[in-house]
Amino acid sequence: MTIIRTFALTAVLASALLAQTPPAAPTPQVKPADPDLATLRAMKSRLFVIQFRDALQLQRALSALGSGANGATMRFNNEGGLNTIGVRDFPENLTLIEEAIKRLDVPTAAPASSDVELTLQVLFASKGAAPEGGLPADLVEVVKQLKGALAYRGYVLAASFVQRVQVLDNARSETGGLGHVLPGALGAADAKDTSRLKLEWRAQGLKLDGHGEGPALLDVGSFRLDLEEATPTHSGTLAKFSTPLSLREGERVVVGTSVVKDHGVVVVLTARRIKR
Numbered sequence: 001m002t003i004i005r006t007f008a009l010t011a012v013l014a015s016a017l018l019a020q021t022p023p024a025a026p027t028p029q030v031k032p033a034d035p036d037l038a039t040l041r042a043m044k045s046r047l048f049v050i051q052f053r054d055a056l057q058l059q060r061a062l063s064a065l066g067s068g069a070n071g072a073t074m075r076f077n078n079e080g081g082l083n084t085i086g087v088r089d090f091p092e093n094l095t096l097i098e099e100a101i102k103r104l105d106v107p108t109a110a111p112a113s114s115d116v117e118l119t120l121q122v123l124f125a126s127k128g129a130a131p132e133g134g135l136p137a138d139l140v141e142v143v144k145q146l147k148g149a150l151a152y153r154g155y156v157l158a159a160s161f162v163q164r165v166q167v168l169d170n171a172r173s174e175t176g177g178l179g180h181v182l183p184g185a186l187g188a189a190d191a192k193d194t195s196r197l198k199l200e201w202r203a204q205g206l207k208l209d210g211h212g213e214g215p216a217l218l219d220v221g222s223f224r225l226d227l228e229e230a231t232p233t234h235s236g237t238l239a240k241f242s243t244p245l246s247l248r249e250g251e252r253v254v255v256g257t258s259v260v261k262d263h264g265v266v267v268v269l270t271a272r273r274i275k276r
Contacts, residue, residue: 033070035069035070035071036070036071039069039070039071040071042090043069043071043072043088043089043090044088044089044090044091044094045086045087045088046086046087046088046094046097046098047084047085047086047087048084048085048086048087048097048098048101049083049084050083050084050085050101050105051083051105052105052106052107052108053104053105054078054083055076055077055078055083055084055085056076056078058076058085058101058104058105059074059075059076059085061100061104062074062085062097062100062101062104065093065096065097065100066087066089066093066097067089067090067093069089069090071088072088072089072090072093073086073087073088073089074086074087074088074089074097085101113166113167113168113169114166114167114208114216114273114274115164115165115166115167115273115274116164116165116166116167116206116208116218116271116272116273116274117162117163117164117271117272117273117274118161118162118163118164118165118175118203118269118270118271119160119161119162119269119270119271119272120159120160120161120162120163120177120201120225120267120268120269121136121139121157121159121160121161121267121268121269121270122157122158122159122160122181122199122225122227122265122266122267122268123139123143123146123155123156123157123158123264123265123266123267123268124155124156124158124181124185124186124260124263124264124265124266125146125150125152125154125155125263125264125265125266126152126153126154126155126156126262126263126264127151127152127153127154128153128154129153129154130153130154130155130156131156134156134157135155135156135157136157136160138252138270139155139157139252139268142252142254142268143155146254146266150257150264150266152264155266156184156185157182157185158181158182158185158265159179159180159181159182159185159199161177161179161201163175163176163177164274165203165206167206167207167208167218169207169208171205171206171207171219171221172205173205173206173207174202174203174204174205174206175202175203175206176200176201176202176203177199177200177201178198178199178200178201179198179199180197180198180199181197181198181199181227186261186263196229196230196231197227197228197229197238198227198228198229198230199225199226199227199228200225200226200228201223201224201225201226202222202223202224202225203220203222203223203224204220204221204222204223205219205220205221205222205244206218206219206220206221207219207221208273215248215249215250216248216249216273217246217247217248217249218246218247218248218249218271219244219246220244220245220246220247221244222242222243222244223241223242223243223244223245223255223269224240224241224242225239225240225241225242225255225267226239226240226241227239227240227258227260227265238260238261239258239259239260239265240258241255241256241258241267243255243256245269247269247270247271249271249272249273250270250271250272251270252268252269252270253268253269253270254266254267254268255267255268255269
């Protein structure tokens with residue numbers, strides 16, 4: 001019991017002494033030394049007007065070219081319509097910074113682009129023969145191949161679109177069109193129905209592979225075509241095409257086929273680069 005009391009007393013005395021000990025004084029902050037007067041006199045100041053780049057981003061790239069000496073500064077200003085970098089440093093550092101700005105502050109190169117003409121042709125096909133000479137000359141060979149692959153014997157042009165689009169390297173170009181089916185495309189019996197048929201198409205994510213003299217490959221990230229019928233009482237989609245595709249310049253690609261009112265629907269797409 002005596003040992004326990006001694007330890008307890010010692011703990012109480014130690015706590016009392018700690019409570020009476022004043023807290024340690026805070027460590028005084030060391031004030032940065034003022035720049036040496038001779039160093040300041042050796043420095044020069046320049047204001048660089050930035051024309052094509054962001055001043056803040058450019059300052060970050062240039063900071064490594066400063067001397068780092070006490071008194072040297074580099075500050076940007078992009079407020080109030082200004083876009084400048086102010087520098088105070090030794091002449092040799094200012095020269096390095098100036099040369100770097102000449103190399104870095106240049107216009108951003110515009111993405112390469114080409115003008116492409118897209119021709120979209122929609123054919124209606126029937127099991128009976130169609131009048132000869134009713135097709136454009138550029139579709140004659142396509143129809144011969146279709147007759148060998150499909151059960152339809154007659155083909156007529158239902159709609160045609162020609163669109164010119166600027167295709168950029170970033171695959172963000174797009175184009176499209178809206179129109180109606182040509183009168184008589186479904187035959188004399190359904191001549192009135194064609195006026196109620198509307199076509200809407202869109203090609204998105206266009207990218208041209210090859211900007212040289214040879215044939216280029218056009219990638220279409222998303223091609224969509226809707227054939228709709230609108231009457232005084234209702235409207236609805238009769239056929240829909242949606243697919244990515246690629247086509248070589250100058251070739252005709254059959255995008256797809258469908259059936260509307262006992263007729264086949266064939267979509268043909270062609271691309272041609274326009275030289276500037």
